[in-house]
Amino acid sequence: MLSEKARQEIRTLCQQYPSHQSGLLAALYVAQQEYGGWLPPEALDEVATLMGLPATYVASAASFYTMFHRKPVGHHRIEVCTNISCSLLGADHLLAYLSRKLGIQVGETTPDGQFTLLEVECLGSCGTAPVIKIDDQYYENLTEEKVDHILDRITTGKGRAS
Numbered sequence: 001m002l003s004e005k006a007r008q009e010i011r012t013l014c015q016q017y018p019s020h021q022s023g024l025l026a027a028l029y030v031a032q033q034e035y036g037g038w039l040p041p042e043a044l045d046e047v048a049t050l051m052g053l054p055a056t057y058v059a060s061a062a063s064f065y066t067m068f069h070r071k072p073v074g075h076h077r078i079e080v081c082t083n084i085s086c087s088l089l090g091a092d093h094l095l096a097y098l099s100r101k102l103g104i105q106v107g108e109t110t111p112d113g114q115f116t117l118l119e120v121e122c123l124g125s126c127g128t129a130p131v132i133k134i135d136d137q138y139y140e141n142l143t144e145e146k147v148d149h150i151l152d153r154i155t156t157g158k159g160r161a162s
């Protein structure tokens with residue numbers, strides 16, 4: 001169940017946006033944070049009720065956008081763009097490399113709960129393809145070596161890699 005703080009945040013969003021529909025994505029972000037990075041059905045129902053929107057409308061929005069997760073995810077979400085620019089510059093190869101390196105398929109989470117591997121649409125950084133996003137950080141012009149460096153920095157607790 002959403003905390004009172006989150007419920008109040010969503011009520012405030014309803015007042016800030018010209019319509020409840022236009023504030024929906026921001027509200028889903030609030031709910032996803034509350035539920036530890038994903039949106040179970042009850043979270044969608046709560047958002048729908050709070051915003052006075054049809055449950056099917058809220059569920060459709062959550063399903064359409066890849067930044068919303070409909071099942072539990074790992075501590076770090078690795079989102080690999082495989083849209084046209086990234087694909088032309090080796091994104092499919094990088095995705096396969098990450099899959100092998102982590103020992104999981106797209107949509108799965110490593111057994112230790114650290115990483116979830118996701119394939120996403122354009123991340124809006126086509127000029128620096130191939131691009132991945134880990135949590136809220138973009139990594140661009142990627143190679144296998146850079147991916148190794150990035151994951152090493154994350155797993156050793158040295159924070160973000162450049």
Ligand code: FES
Nearest residue numbers: 081086123125126
């Ligand atoms: S195609 Fe990958 S960021 Fe746009």
